[in-house]
Amino acid sequence: MKLNRYEKNPILSPNPANEWESLVTTNPTAWYDAKSNEIKLIYRAAGNDSLHTIHLGLATSKNGYDFTRQSDAPIFSPVPDANLGSIEDPRIIQLDGLFYITFAYRPFAPGKYWIKPDERDYNAPAFGAEYPRIMRENLSGTGLLLSPDLKQFTYAGNLTNPAYDDRDVIIFPEKIGGKYVTLHRPMEWAGKEYGTEYPAMWIAFSDDLLGWKDLKLLAKGKYDWERKIGGSTPPLKTDRGWLVLYHAVGEDNFYRVGAMLLDLDDPLKILGRTKDWLLEPQESYEIEGLYNGVVFPCGNVIIDGTLFVYYGGADKYVCLATCKIDELLDFLCSSSK
């Protein structure tokens, strides 16, 4: 079972006319907006500045394939004064009519991470031991944007513990047992005491979205293409369980895509999981960019029985791959046996 690439990939490319998105448009998240009857796609974007300032942009589509940018300006940009120096990897859900967008952030712009630190014009500022670790090491946390309409956005604060690196935080689009459910990927939680050799996927149930206060290990790297793993797409509720695509980084540092099916009422229970990857870097837009060898989904939508997976290629492009949803669910259900 594999995902099929859309023949017109990439569906969005860096836009030379807008400085803020002239180098990078990648790692897109997507949601079907019933009000406007279109797919909204929010993507990570950056220009060719030495800070490597990362923004979020918005595009929309009537059919899931052809996307049109909605503005020549980003919808959300770093707020350096609030220690939001970099806005990365959005994940969108809608819960009770309100859009929740989680995003990975760093206190400072990362600089051109794809070239050697001593060859960059800029590196994140240095701090003494008295400063929080997230500032000293410019670690990632996860922030939350709220929006009623994807026109007005409110930054609602951060969802992670500044003591450690935790990106790939994804909110389930429904409360379960009255609790918010979130996926996490605490980077430092690896080793014997955590029950996983490499960073893994953790899950939390909370009243306030601050899931970091009580994380439970959900899944860890199992197969040879997986070491570090993390959630990728907002879970989709299907009649057979929650479908979650995840990313796995192998020994070869390639980012691949896998999937798991979680029990609808008890998402700690994994009903099925891919033994082999669904998508791996192969095309030029996946292996020639700022990170050579990454396919990184952040959004998915089911349209007329087809799963549309929106993913970033090579930290540079927005791409699409699809499969029949029933085929994937059958595959996942049979994989557990």
Place this chain on the structure above:
Amino acid sequence: MTSKLTNTINGLAKEKVKPSAPIPWEDRPVGCSDAVWRSRRNPVIPRDLLPTSNSIFNSAVVRFGEGFAGVFRCDDKRRYMQMHSGFSKDGVNWDIRPERIKFKYNDDDISQWEFGYDPRVCWIEDRYYVTWCNGYHGPTIGIAYTYNFEDFYLIDNAFLPFNRNGVMFPRKINGEYAMLSRPSDNSHTPFGDIFYSQSPNMIHWGRHRHVMGTLPGWQMTKIGAGPIPIETKEGWLLFYHGVLTSCNGFVYSMGAALLDLEKPWKVIYRNASYLLSPQKDYECVGDVPNVVFPCAALYDKPTGRIAVYYGAADTVTCLAFCKLNEVLEFLKADNCIV
């Protein structure tokens, strides 16, 4: 129409993806054995479609939405060379905007509009790019893009003056944007070969390669790329114009060549004979007599049909038809590349 399952839509594709309109087509006339034949409806765009226009010719059209859109060379009654956008349901009857395109731009240095003519339009990845002969202290290749043929965003000129006939490839080749162009001079250009250039970012163009030059006969004086090349299994099919200098001045005809897919500066086949030359009244009589000048082609892959849009006599816009396999056959039979 959402179900109770999250982010799951039923009926969206059926409602939203309508089949695109068929490209214009007329069967080969009885008794005609040519590889390319003219539309009986020529000229499909008269010179005075706009009340302000002196002539509408050398224009580029593409599939757009459920129909077609284009960028048209509309010289006005002052005889200033302008470009207008237009829309059509069938590719034949056109609604051309009365106002010329006013480009949006970020850089004041290139905002001064002198003139623009002979546009080409090319869909690459996620938008339509327009290239044209742009006045910037002499003719060069201007580049802009649009998503909707309403708003056009100016990028920058690809080259220094003097250059004309900038024609993009519809996808990146070896990871870079690719363009054909025809460097020449500032007057009526008694010379000119086709060159290939590539760019990582649509701004900086380089690695220039010579593609092909003039040959005796109908393409003896200068040549220039026409429509966006059509990708086939065997190579890029390029329609181009060639110019002969007669005792009465230039004569513009159309021929074809097949370029290597990954190294498009390598010419595989090239016509010894023209495919279309000025012979009808509307091609021989007008502001500039004896001109057929192709700027666009619509290709329907399932049927192999091609509709070529060409300017006639620098006055009106016409249509000609052919089939991909027949053009390739003719090209091989009439090939002059050894």
